[in-house]
Amino acid sequence: MLVVGLTGGIGAGKSTLAALLIERGAHVIDADALGRDALRPGRPAWHSVVDQFGDEILVMNSMEIDRARLASVVFADRAKLAALNAIVHPVILGAVAEHLEKLRNSDATVVLDAALIIETGLDDVVDVLVVVTAPEGDRRRRLIRERNMSIDDIAARMAAQTRTEELVARADIVASNAGSLEDLAREADRVWAELEKRAGR
Numbered sequence: 001m002l003v004v005g006l007t008g009g010i011g012a013g014k015s016t017l018a019a020l021l022i023e024r025g026a027h028v029i030d031a032d033a034l035g036r037d038a039l040r041p042g043r044p045a046w047h048s049v050v051d052q053f054g055d056e057i058l059v060m061n062s063m064e065i066d067r068a069r070l071a072s073v074v075f076a077d078r079a080k081l082a083a084l085n086a087i088v089h090p091v092i093l094g095a096v097a098e099h100l101e102k103l104r105n106s107d108a109t110v111v112l113d114a115a116l117i118i119e120t121g122l123d124d125v126v127d128v129l130v131v132v133t134a135p136e137g138d139r140r141r142r143l144i145r146e147r148n149m150s151i152d153d154i155a156a157r158m159a160a161q162t163r164t165e166e167l168v169a170r171a172d173i174v175a176s177n178a179g180s181l182e183d184l185a186r187e188a189d190r191v192w193a194e195l196e197k198r199a200g201r
């Protein structure tokens with residue numbers, strides 16, 4: 001098993017590159033999806049988050065956490081963000097460890113698609129760190145167009161993440177997403193070839 005961390009700033013193209021790597025044979029673990037799963041009603045982390053942030057972060061007349069509202073609360077206040085991370089990160093780490101354990105004796109190339117690989121200490125378990133980069137203007141435009149995010153929301157999230165320069169300094173492989181989706185597919189070919197080499201294939 002080769003464990004690959006795939007990270008980069010919000011909107012840089014992690015999930016898009018992860019999907020391209022699946023097409024080439026990677027097994028992808030989506031940390032964001034594990035986080036969403038951890039916050040489903042009734043889960044231990046759901047209870048902790050509702051205790052911490054109150055019923056007002058629930059969707060009206062529902063037990064679902066309103067993720068947009070929760071995000072706007074925590075990205076406005078670093079202490080609250082730290083409190084949320086302290087609840088959710090250990091659950092994500094546990095779930096990632098469980099997935100990796102299942103694949104340990106396989107010859108899979110496992111890609112961890114995670115915005116916060118360095119912040120959570122996951123970089124300790126990865127063999128290869130891939131960082132995807134894109135100019136900040138492109139990231140902003142894509143997030144506004146594709147995810148309907150506001151300029152303020154984007155700025156708050158970018159400010160809470162490790163700077164791209166630091167990610168690049170730690171990267172084993174840098175994938176550029178400064179062009180079209182076709183360009184990114186070519187980067188995916190290059191990254192995959194490099195991963196195959198590192199996996200000894």
Ligand code: ADP
Nearest residue numbers: 009010011012013014015016142146179180181
């Ligand atoms: P991340 O996972 O790093 O936050 P995504 O992969 O979700 O970023 O990309 C953000 C948005 O930008 C997505 O909706 C994606 O479809 C779009 N996108 C990514 N790369 C490109 C590109 N090269 N050209 C156009 N749109 C892109």
